[in-house]
Amino acid sequence: MADGSLLNFPALVLNADFRPLSYFPLSLWSWQDTVKAVFLDRVSVLNEYDQEVRSPQVSLRLPSVIALKDYIPAARRPAFTRFNVFLRDNFSCQYCDDQFPAHDLTFDHVIPRCKGGRTTWENVVTACGVCNLKKGPHLPEKINMHPRRRPDQPTSWQLQENGRAFPPNHLHESWRDYLYWDTELEN
Template identity: 65%
Template sequence: MSAITPLEQCPALILNADFRPLSYFPLSLWSWQDAIKAIFRESVVVVSEYERVISSPSHQMRLPSVLALKEYVPMERAPAFTRFNVFLRDGFECQYCGDTFRTQELTFDHVIPRSRGGRTTWDNIVTACQGCNLAKGSMTPRECGMFPMTDPVQPSIFELQENGRRFPPNFLHRSWGDFLYWDTELVDQ
């Protein structure tokens, strides 16, 4: 007899009405409870299901693993300017040394230091490791010879989504693959 998957390990991937995930990073997931509520509200279509079955006194159903919204939710025009989105834009790479780091090991750097009139904006902030940030200090790139690998610019929502696809979360159910990795080559088996 196989072990029953705990309910907490059965989130549903949420797709927009065009069958693309609402977001890739963080991945658009709903708890099993929210997924069930949406099914009964008839605001979603069940695309795929887990093997896990839940029951009430009058009803039995398999938990959904992928849901699509019936109504399209337009994406924001400009992404929020957050520390995490800067890291995502830069691919979690220090823009000075090029090494990749985990989020908690990163900081951000003002290319033109604030002490020199630099502003905290998309076009003046880059991802930096702590060592490079300390080495650069309050100098300009020309003064210290440290130039960002890519010019900082405001990304589009699409660019952040594309970058997010390169950093999958720890848990991916097999039924989600068709909706998360449209750019992978199909292999004939």
């Protein structure tokens, strides 16, 4: 079988406690990385696809769900990144409250940098382009534009919970027992 036909066989990766390493983006490994981890005895296979891969000596059904044998603790303090700010704010502009795809969102410094504001969890919010331009270099009080919620540093758990609100387009049926979205899985 050609490699191209195996592109649609990712494995859902669970931590040793059987929870996904991350929800958004969903923790997935390519079939190659998964097979390598199986042979190195770093994971337990919990579910498999019907699809097989073969070598001259071995035939193996591709794993669809794996669990790490060693527990990886979540970072206590998530990294301050643009993506994590968007995830903290649920991909919603904190001024108009509309949701947008990530490529249509920007950072906004609540207290502008030109007025001494810093680039920190407590001073940066997600904004759409229109609201960011409207607010510009002004203090929120001067133009009556206040964020809907006060910006703060989220925990890793909060980011995971927010990520659960954004299921990916494709969820394999074998992942159903390991993910806890309120949406039905499609065939």
